[in-house]
Amino acid sequence: MEIVIDNRKKWLAGAAAVALVTGVGGVLIGRSLDSGETPAPAAPSAAPAEGAGTAEAEAEHGEGFVEMTPERIEASGIRTETVREGTIGAEIIVQATVAAPPEGQALVTARADGAVVRINKRLGDPVSAGETIALLESRDAAAFVAERNAAAARAQAARAAAARERRLFNARITARQDLEAADAARAQAEAELQRAQAAVTTAGVTGNGRYLSVRSPISGRITELDTQLGAYVTAGAELFNVADPRRVQVDAAVPAADAQRIRPGDPAVIELPDGSTVDAVVRSATPSLDPQSRTATVVLQPSGTPASLTQGQAVRARITPRGSEAGGAVVLPEDAIQQVEGRDVVFVREGDGFQATPVTVGSRTGGRVQITEGLRAGQVVVTVGAFALKSQLGAGDAAHGH
Numbered sequence: 001m002e003i004v005i006d007n008r009k010k011w012l013a014g015a016a017a018v019a020l021v022t023g024v025g026g027v028l029i030g031r032s033l034d035s036g037e038t039p040a041p042a043a044p045s046a047a048p049a050e051g052a053g054t055a056e057a058e059a060e061h062g063e064g065f066v067e068m069t070p071e072r073i074e075a076s077g078i079r080t081e082t083v084r085e086g087t088i089g090a091e092i093i094v095q096a097t098v099a100a101p102p103e104g105q106a107l108v109t110a111r112a113d114g115a116v117v118r119i120n121k122r123l124g125d126p127v128s129a130g131e132t133i134a135l136l137e138s139r140d141a142a143a144f145v146a147e148r149n150a151a152a153a154r155a156q157a158a159r160a161a162a163a164r165e166r167r168l169f170n171a172r173i174t175a176r177q178d179l180e181a182a183d184a185a186r187a188q189a190e191a192e193l194q195r196a197q198a199a200v201t202t203a204g205v206t207g208n209g210r211y212l213s214v215r216s217p218i219s220g221r222i223t224e225l226d227t228q229l230g231a232y233v234t235a236g237a238e239l240f241n242v243a244d245p246r247r248v249q250v251d252a253a254v255p256a257a258d259a260q261r262i263r264p265g266d267p268a269v270i271e272l273p274d275g276s277t278v279d280a281v282v283r284s285a286t287p288s289l290d291p292q293s294r295t296a297t298v299v300l301q302p303s304g305t306p307a308s309l310t311q312g313q314a315v316r317a318r319i320t321p322r323g324s325e326a327g328g329a330v331v332l333p334e335d336a337i338q339q340v341e342g343r344d345v346v347f348v349r350e351g352d353g354f355q356a357t358p359v360t361v362g363s364r365t366g367g368r369v370q371i372t373e374g375l376r377a378g379q380v381v382v383t384v385g386a387f388a389l390k391s392q393l394g395a396g397d398a399a400h401g402h
Contacts, residue, residue, distance in 0.1 A: 064340070064356035066347070066392050078385035079275045080349055083330045084267065085377045086320045088363055088370045091331055092262070096252035096270070096300065098313040104247030106218045108240040110233045111203045114138030114212055121240075123225050127216045132204070133240055134214040136233070145209035148196035151189070158182075158189035220244035223311075248309045250280060250300040252317045256289055259296035261321040268300050271316040272308055275335075275384030279303045282319065329362065330371045336383045337361060337369055338390045346371070347389045349380040354389055 068076070114136030121133050165182035168174040204213030224241035227233060250270055254262065266282040280300040289296055300317060302309060309315075336346050337359070344361050347354040359374030375381065382389060 064345070064393065065350070065353055066356070066389050067353040069352070076385055076388050078388065079277070079383055080380045081277050081383045083375050083377055083379045083381055084320065085329065086331050087329050088331055088365055088368055090320055091368065092254065092258045092319040092321070093366055093368070094252045094254050094317055094319070096250045096315050096317040098248050098309045098311055098315060099251050100243045100311050101247055101249045104220070104244040106216065106220075106242045107238055108133060108214060108216055108242060110136060110214065110235055110237045110239055112136070112138050112140035112212055112235050114140065114233065116227050116229055116231045116233065117211070119227070119229060121222050123222050125222050127220060127222060127242055129217060129219045130215055132213045132215050133222070134227070136212040136214060137210060138212045141203065141205045141212050142209045144196075144200045144203055144205050148193070148200050151193040151196040155189040155193040158186040162186040214239060216240070216242045218242055218244055243311055245311065246305045248302060248311060249283070250302065250309070250315065250317060252298045252300055252319070253290070253293055253295040254298045254319070255295055259285060259298065262298055262319055263322065266319055266321050268317055268319040270300065270302060270309070271318065276308060277383070278306045278309065280317070330375050330377065331368050332371060332381065333383050334364065334367050334369050336381055336386050338386050340390060340393065346375065347382040347386050349382070354382060356393060
């Protein structure tokens with residue numbers, strides 16, 4: 001019995017100790033929450049070392065690979081170019097200007113004398129084909145309408161006379177020549193009506209014969225505005241220039257000796273100031289030389305409708321006449337060549353990044369380098385931003401070494 005009591009005392013003492021600890025813990029937790037204190041956050045996991053992504057990519061693709069997403073490529077300003085066979089001697093490098101083709105620009109003139117009473121568009125505004133840009137108040141508009149109305153009346157009278165002659169002829173009252181004369185008069189009157197109606201439509205007569213509409217013949221944007229409200233203009237006066245920015249051609253000034261080597265269909269590349277390029281093809285060449293520059297104008301047609309080309313922009317063009325001896329060589333800008341561990345390399349696009357590829361460099365001239373070994377036609381290489389890739393490659397190697 002005594003043992004039982006002792007055990008019960010031990011159990012009660014243990015329970016009291018647990019309650020005390022729990023109570024103290026509750027007090028401490030309550031105080032911690034009341035004071036606004038928060039538990040210390042867990043230590044963050046170690047961030048991957050710089051260049052770890054490159055090291056993993058190298059393990060998958062091989063040494064000298066730099067992994068880059070399309071977003072990073074765009075943000076880094078990296079530009080690429082598709083390799084073509086050619087030599088420095090075969091390339092013709094010339095200055096050129098982006099221009100509007102004949103079907104991509106229009107000069108809007110006044111069709112008759114009149115005063116400008118409304119201008120619906122401002123400089124740079126878009127305009128659709130056939131849209132009214134301005135209105136002229138003109139006495140010629142009334143003359144066009146009056147002539148059309150008179151022609152309509154004559155045509156109506158001629159139709160009635162011809163119908164009457166046909167009835168008389170069918171009744172065998174008049175001779176056939178009278179019917180033929182009436183039909184000829186009707187045809188002439190209807191032709192005069194068509195001519196008068198065409199004149200009204202062409203002049204853009206509106207407003208009950210008071211105004212003339214000035215309309216754009218093409219879709220595009222207003223590039224020049226040479227009039228103002230209240231101005232009195234004469235027939236043929238130049239009022240607006242309209243150009244379609246989606247239609248461009250490149251006019252290259254080529255020396256006479258080089259122009260003789262160029263034929264329609266020859267491939268070309270247009271170099272933009274930001275380092276990017278646009279593929280093009282020779283469309284035509286002028287048979288004579290400019291009397292001032294002594295150069296021939298070669299028209300290049302860009303591929304597609306590149307938004308990077310703006311009418312009036314100065315660019316550089318590289319033309320490669322077909323039949324030139326390439327010998328397996330290619331030509332790249334000097335900035336595409338980088339030195340890595342004492343070797344000349346270029347960065348070739350592969351999958352989700354760029355591979356540093358050793359090359360053998362030949363002659364250099366005019367900022368261009370001839371590559372004799374290491375590249376083949378059709379590969380895509382970095383022409384702008386290669387140094388940034390080299391730096392990224394070096395950073396990756398350093399991190400990998402640590």
